[in-house]
Amino acid sequence: MSKDFIQHPRGTKDILPDEQKYWFAVYDIVKEKMQSFGARRIETPIIEFSDIYTRALGKGTDIVEKEMYEVKRASSVITDTLDEKEARVMVLRPEYTAGIVRAYLQNGMNAWPKPVELWYWGPNFRYDRPQAGRYRVFNQFGIEIIGDDNPLTDSAIIFLSWQIIKKLDLEQHCTLDINSMGCQLCRAKMKKKLTEYFQNFLPELCPDCNRRFIENPLRIFDCKEPKCQKIAGGAPQIIDLLCPICKSHFKQVLENLETLQIPYNLNPRLVRGLDYYARTVFEIYPSADQTRQRTLIGGGRYDGLVKAYGGEDTPAIGWSAGIERVIEEIKGNNIEIAEKLSTEICIVQVGDKARRVALPMAAKLENEGFKVTFILGKESLKGQLRSASKYGAKICLIIGQREVIDKSVIVRDMQESAQETIDQKKLVDVLKNKLNKL
Numbered sequence: 001m002s003k004d005f006i007q008h009p010r011g012t013k014d015i016l017p018d019e020q021k022y023w024f025a026v027y028d029i030v031k032e033k034m035q036s037f038g039a040r041r042i043e044t045p046i047i048e049f050s051d052i053y054t055r056a057l058g059k060g061t062d063i064v065e066k067e068m069y070e071v072k073r074a075s076s077v078i079t080d081t082l083d084e085k086e087a088r089v090m091v092l093r094p095e096y097t098a099g100i101v102r103a104y105l106q107n108g109m110n111a112w113p114k115p116v117e118l119w120y121w122g123p124n125f126r127y128d129r130p131q132a133g134r135y136r137v138f139n140q141f142g143i144e145i146i147g148d149d150n151p152l153t154d155s156a157i158i159f160l161s162w163q164i165i166k167k168l169d170l171e172q173h174c175t176l177d178i179n180s181m182g183c184q185l186c187r188a189k190m191k192k193k194l195t196e197y198f199q200n201f202l203p204e205l206c207p208d209c210n211r212r213f214i215e216n217p218l219r220i221f222d223c224k225e226p227k228c229q230k231i232a233g234g235a236p237q238i239i240d241l242l243c244p245i246c247k248s249h250f251k252q253v254l255e256n257l258e259t260l261q262i263p264y265n266l267n268p269r270l271v272r273g274l275d276y277y278a279r280t281v282f283e284i285y286p287s288a289d290q291t292r293q294r295t296l297i298g299g300g301r302y303d304g305l306v307k308a309y310g311g312e313d314t315p316a317i318g319w320s321a322g323i324e325r326v327i328e329e330i331k332g333n334n335i336e337i338a339e340k341l342s343t344e345i346c347i348v349q350v351g352d353k354a355r356r357v358a359l360p361m362a363a364k365l366e367n368e369g370f371k372v373t374f375i376l377g378k379e380s381l382k383g384q385l386r387s388a389s390k391y392g393a394k395i396c397l398i399i400g401q402r403e404v405i406d407k408s409v410i411v412r413d414m415q416e417s418a419q420e421t422i423d424q425k426k427l428v429d430v431l432k433n434k435l436n437k438l
Contacts, residue, residue, distance in 0.1 A: 011136030114147030
């Protein structure tokens, strides 16, 4: 059997046990902040109909044109019995927002009191060129607020993202960029000015940007090619082309951020790469990443998306964060993450008879409400105590052949290294007393 057979697919990764502490830590912080913000958890299917994304993201975007994974049925499936809905092309979820808006309309959330605040955590799938921090199977967390167009909501949702960055101890290592892409009225003027500018540089722009020039010249700003970035640097600033209403909206957002003491960088070239964005857009990225290839959190307004799906004209805003990128940034800055420990008591057993006693004892203590584990295998007493310490156990219960015969147990305080032998009948009361004092 070749070695390639036991390799994970390119662009994917295994999350090994030693790395799980980062995932637990990030999830706990995100969950706490989202709930305190008032958002409720939502989970949409991993597969969706492809036209959900075509309508939301734009037909000419890289995600739609190049990156979506189509879901194929097995050849043995009888397709002539499938109804029209099942016959539609399905894809693996490339991002969350489009599916959440679909769920918002399908499940009647548009009748809920506004705004509707929803947060999520889970995997997405894109066929992209793998590199550091960019995978074909990647995980995101994020939030969507549907039904509120107040500039204060823009500022609040950015504040939430910055609070999570602070809680992760990444504040000193990150930069927040912000811009406004304006509304549909502004967009016509922007496209006209940018078309006039970029048409002079078409031979120098990359093939993708030549395509973007035809479909939406604003997307050229999102290109990562150095020569395209240099050309885009001389283009008209879209912030100067905002209509009075959008200018006022954006001004209030910036004033709110200053009141909240959130440092920001006004970036007139920031557009984000998806068609549904309008008005406020922002990104949080590592300050040391001058190439802007490793955005940690990004998002903005998408006020026209609900209407594009057949709903009422409804304002909305949201952002998403790449979990793998966030964790790699935590590691890269040597930020300590403590192992998440959930064991109070560890049962250590020496000898076959003691092992037969250990499992019923663990079951009894679990029924009493204790958090219990025991060491599997045939380690020595010393080795088992080391493992118990690694698990973070406060108390070790040691059972050997003598304890089996006497129906006793050695209770060892792991912090003070003190121990005593007690009757097993008194064990529950002794443990409750000891754990209340620890």
